Amino acid sequence: MSMETTLSHDTPAHDDHHHDKPRGLARWLYTTNHKDIGTLYLVFSLLMFFIGGSMAMIIRAELFMPGLQLVEPEFFNQMTTMHALIMVFGAVMPAWVGFANWMLPMMIGAPDMALPRMNNWSFWILPFAFTMLLSTLFMDSGGPAAGWTLYPPLSLQGGQSFAFVVFAVHMMGISSIMGSINVIATILNLRAPGMTLLRMPLFVWTWLITAFLLIMVMPVLAGAVTMLLTDHFFGTSFFNAAGGGDPVMFQHIFWFFGHPEVYIMILPAFGVVSEIIPTFARKPLFGYSAMVYATASIAFLSFIVWAHHMFTVGMPLTGALFFMYATMLIAVPTGVKVFNWVSTMWKGSMTFETPMLFAIAFVVLFTIGGLSGLMLAIASVDLQYHDTYFVVAHFHYVLVPGSVFALMAGAYYWLPKWTGHMYSETWGKIHFWVSAISVNILFFPQHYLGLAGMPRRIPDYSTQFADFNMISSIGGFIFGASQLIFVGVIVHCVYKSRQKATAQVWEGAKGLEWTLPSPAPYHTFDTPPVIDETTIAHAHSRH
Amino acid sequence: MAQHANDSYYVPHSTKWPIIGSVGMALMMGSAAYWVNESSVAPWTFLAGALVLIYMMFGWFGEVIRESESGMYNSQVDTSFRMGMLWFIASEVMFFAAFFGALFYARVLAVPWLGGEGAGAFTNEILWQGYDAVWPTAGPEDLGGPFAVVPAFGVPFVNTLILLTSGLTVTLAHHALKKDDRTKLIGWLLATVALGFIFVALQIEEYIVAYQHLGLTLGSGIYGSTFFMLTGFHGMHVSLGAIMLAVIAIRAMRGHFKPEHHFGFEAVAWYWHFVDVVWLGLFIFVYVY
Ligand code: HEM
Ligand SMILES: [Cu+2]
Numbered sequence: 001m002s003m004e005t006t007l008s009h010d011t012p013a014h015d016d017h018h019h020d021k022p023r024g025l026a027r028w029l030y031t032t033n034h035k036d037i038g039t040l041y042l043v044f045s046l047l048m049f050f051i052g053g054s055m056a057m058i059i060r061a062e063l064f065m066p067g068l069q070l071v072e073p074e075f076f077n078q079m080t081t082m083h084a085l086i087m088v089f090g091a092v093m094p095a096w097v098g099f100a101n102w103m104l105p106m107m108i109g110a111p112d113m114a115l116p117r118m119n120n121w122s123f124w125i126l127p128f129a130f131t132m133l134l135s136t137l138f139m140d141s142g143g144p145a146a147g148w149t150l151y152p153p154l155s156l157q158g159g160q161s162f163a164f165v166v167f168a169v170h171m172m173g174i175s176s177i178m179g180s181i182n183v184i185a186t187i188l189n190l191r192a193p194g195m196t197l198l199r200m201p202l203f204v205w206t207w208l209i210t211a212f213l214l215i216m217v218m219p220v221l222a223g224a225v226t227m228l229l230t231d232h233f234f235g236t237s238f239f240n241a242a243g244g245g246d247p248v249m250f251q252h253i254f255w256f257f258g259h260p261e262v263y264i265m266i267l268p269a270f271g272v273v274s275e276i277i278p279t280f281a282r283k284p285l286f287g288y289s290a291m292v293y294a295t296a297s298i299a300f301l302s303f304i305v306w307a308h309h310m311f312t313v314g315m316p317l318t319g320a321l322f323f324m325y326a327t328m329l330i331a332v333p334t335g336v337k338v339f340n341w342v343s344t345m346w347k348g349s350m351t352f353e354t355p356m357l358f359a360i361a362f363v364v365l366f367t368i369g370g371l372s373g374l375m376l377a378i379a380s381v382d383l384q385y386h387d388t389y390f391v392v393a394h395f396h397y398v399l400v401p402g403s404v405f406a407l408m409a410g411a412y413y414w415l416p417k418w419t420g421h422m423y424s425e426t427w428g429k430i431h432f433w434v435s436a437i438s439v440n441i442l443f444f445p446q447h448y449l450g451l452a453g454m455p456r457r458i459p460d461y462s463t464q465f466a467d468f469n470m471i472s473s474i475g476g477f478i479f480g481a482s483q484l485i486f487v488g489v490i491v492h493c494v495y496k497s498r499q500k501a502t503a504q505v506w507e508g509a510k511g512l513e514w515t516l517p518s519p520a521p522y523h524t525f526d527t528p529p530v531i532d533e534t535t536i537a538h539a540h541s542r543h
Numbered sequence: 544m545a546q547h548a549n550d551s552y553y554v555p556h557s558t559k560w561p562i563i564g565s566v567g568m569a570l571m572m573g574s575a576a577y578w579v580n581e582s583s584v585a586p587w588t589f590l591a592g593a594l595v596l597i598y599m600m601f602g603w604f605g606e607v608i609r610e611s612e613s614g615m616y617n618s619q620v621d622t623s624f625r626m627g628m629l630w631f632i633a634s635e636v637m638f639f640a641a642f643f644g645a646l647f648y649a650r651v652l653a654v655p656w657l658g659g660e661g662a663g664a665f666t667n668e669i670l671w672q673g674y675d676a677v678w679p680t681a682g683p684e685d686l687g688g689p690f691a692v693v694p695a696f697g698v699p700f701v702n703t704l705i706l707l708t709s710g711l712t713v714t715l716a717h718h719a720l721k722k723d724d725r726t727k728l729i730g731w732l733l734a735t736v737a738l739g740f741i742f743v744a745l746q747i748e749e750y751i752v753a754y755q756h757l758g759l760t761l762g763s764g765i766y767g768s769t770f771f772m773l774t775g776f777h778g779m780h781v782s783l784g785a786i787m788l789a790v791i792a793i794r795a796m797r798g799h800f801k802p803e804h805h806f807g808f809e810a811v812a813w814y815w816h817f818v819d820v821v822w823l824g825l826f827i828f829v830y831v832y
Pocket of ligand 1: 053056057059060080081083084087088092146147148149392396399400403404442455456457458476479480
């Protein structure tokens with residue numbers, strides 16, 4: 001298949017690329033360019049990461065010692081709730097959409113995202129949504145304080161702010177759904193000729209499946225919070241037993257969204273790590289198609305495990321058994337993934353640049369989080385672990401050295417492609433080592449705290465937990481502070497670095513994005529690229 | 544396959560409409576939040592937000608329609624639009640699924656448990672002894688007082704026939720469009736719009752009867768909650784669909800759409816079939832069964 005293709009704006013000619021690139025603020029407000037929008041998403045999510053992170057620092061400061069030291073318990077609860085909502089919906093999810101915007105068109109040989117105007121809207125809803133969410137902290141009632149899971153009846157006892165939380169969640173959902181529609185249309189419709197589905201880079205595959213998950217579950221969350229809203233303000237009885245409803249029903253609906261949601265945050269991470277490890281091991285990804293099928297299986301299973309969050313609520317024995325075994329089944333495709341990453345590294349000629357360091361740390365530390373998840377999946381012992389710091393340790397292992405480390409790995413990996421400059425490898429490595437060590441000081445002791453019985457979501461604790469909490473808090477402060485290094489590295493790379501990046505950037509890098517110059521041109525592919533063995537990322541696979 | 548589709552990539556200009564939409568949406572949602580908290584200005588700011596959103600839609604869709612009519616879109620753009628619409632409808636299906644899920648959960652599990660079945664033995668024994676768990680119910684405390692249900696084979700059945708007929712008329716309009724028979728196209732479209740609005744009118748009438756004569760309100764326990772939320776959201780979707788159909792009819796009168804190229808029409812027709820199917824689910828599980 002050969003073809004001549006032009007990139008047309010309003011007129012078929014493409015001689016004046018700059019005419020649709022206004023300067024200053026207008027450029028960012030009106031842009032339909034996937035790279036601009038990607039940058040907006042990434043900068044926004046970094047900001048949210050620091051806002052959510054500051055809240056975590058407040059929590060850890062309060063927990064530094066037993067007793068009530070710094071904040072009122074009510075405010076503490078607002079902090080845990082807001083921290084989580086912001087980290088999940090404001091930091092990690094938008095960051096992945098930012099990566100999708102930047103990388104998907106480049107990886108599949110497309111000119112841009114499929115629906116560029118809607119792409120702009122997906123982003124520009126978010127600043128409004130999060131302003132609304134954050135504004136609740138300044139209301140008389142304070143912010144939401146019932147935990148990010150918003151369980152009734154507790155969440156219904158929040159004051160004025162509750163409605164703002166519900167509508168902010170609606171806006172985030174609308175943004176996510178539009179973003180996912182765009183991702184799916186781009187991947188299914190804009191691949192360059194020859195970029196067959198099983199030649200797509202894994203990051204593309206994982207995002208395709210993530211987008212599907214988002215479209216399936218974000219509306220369910222919207223339904224759940226709508227029912228909360230009407231129960232609170234319009235007298236419905238969805239979650240009120242006196243009227244024939246059931247508060248437990250909320251938990252079912254919420255977790256039908258909530259469990260796929262955790263895979264929404266981790267599947268793109270799997271994708272990024274599957275791009276990085278082959279590059280620095282200088283070997284093709286081991287078991288490419290197995291990785292694709294494993295991702296799809298995980299996504300499928302994620303729909304039928306939700307009640308593992310509800311073992312202590314009480315459910316029929318058969319229900320508990322079903323959800324326990326279904327959950328444990330997820331370990332199989334996940335194990336396939338970990339095995340394949342390790343096998344990719346096996347006998348590779350490895351080097352350890354910053355992206356690779358983060359990727360390897362991801363494999364090890366995410367696996368720890370996965371294994372503690374398996375422990376939690378055992379219904380009978382979850383009765384002991386549930387709602388303790390063991391759970392906090394578990395999900396932070398998968399989220400922080402999991403999702404967040406993969407985000408950082410990806411940022412270091414593609415920064416030269418985005419900016420045209422190399423970042424400082426020395427400072428990148430310093431950032432890595434300080435983060436990797438402190439994150440373990442921060443979260444590892446929490447396993448023991450949980451096993452010893454310390455409950456989550458409390459501002460105070462009995463004195464036998466004091467030592468490990470202090471250690472954890474110290475780790476937290478170091479981890480928090482070390483993220484400033486990350487900002488420093490990025491700012492330096494964007495504005496100061498003199499070291500020009502080559503097109504390929506990394507010696508072992510393969511795939512379409514590395515055939516483009518660094519920085520990648522404003523419009524990616526004017527003509528569909530030729531897809532052959534040298535340009536596909538997983539050239540060894542037989543197709 | 545891609546030979547024709549890819550011969551010219553289309554990338555639009557930068558656009559001001561989304562940010563206007565965001566401002567409108569934020570104004571609307573923020574006002575809604577103040578409104579439920581009983582602010583007296585909120586209804587007005589809500590209205591302002593809605594107007595901004597409507598202005599945005601006119602501007603945005605107008606631009607897309609102009610571009611489409613001037614032949615700037617190739618088949619690849621068309622496919623992107625189609626995928627966008629289909630996945631949007633998929634997300635809508637899941638939104639309704641949440642409320643259907645609540646209905647099934649209440650009927651199959653929550654209410655029988657409150658009546659002492661299975662896991663609920665103690666709740667019944669200790670809190671609500673003697674509660675007879677039959678559907679429909681306003682719960683063990685009979686929230687909202689006694690009520691009667693809307694009989695299925697009255698207005699709802701008529702509405703079912705109306706919506707099914709409208710599914711047929713919109714299909715006839717589509718066939719007419721494909722044969723480039725403009726008169727029939729516009730005629731069948733207007734018939735569909737009319738049926739849509741009649742449906743909504745009858746639904747409103749049904750609500751009035753429910754509130755004034757049957758004692759059935761949003762506050763009538765779990766039955767009232769599921770009944771009004773499901774039919775209410777469905778009714779909103781029918782209204783929206785009917786408005787979109789009206790826009791399509793106006794465009795058809797202005798000579799828009801070609802026999803081989805009429806995505807706007809098809810998108811709205813898909814949407815219409817979707818609200819139709821949701822209604823069938825409603826009719827069966829909310830009214831009949
Ligand atoms: C700077 C790193 C972080 C620190 C120090 C930190 C610390 C904490 C602390 C102390 C809690 C409260 C636990 C409790 O009292 O129950 C918490 C809760 C939580 N965090 Fe983080 N966290 C960090 C990063 C993240 C990230 C990146 C995410 C998600 C992507 C995340 C998601 C959550 C969630 C979902 C909760 C549960 C909130 C709830 O109980 O409703 N955290 N975190
Ligand atoms: Cu889960």
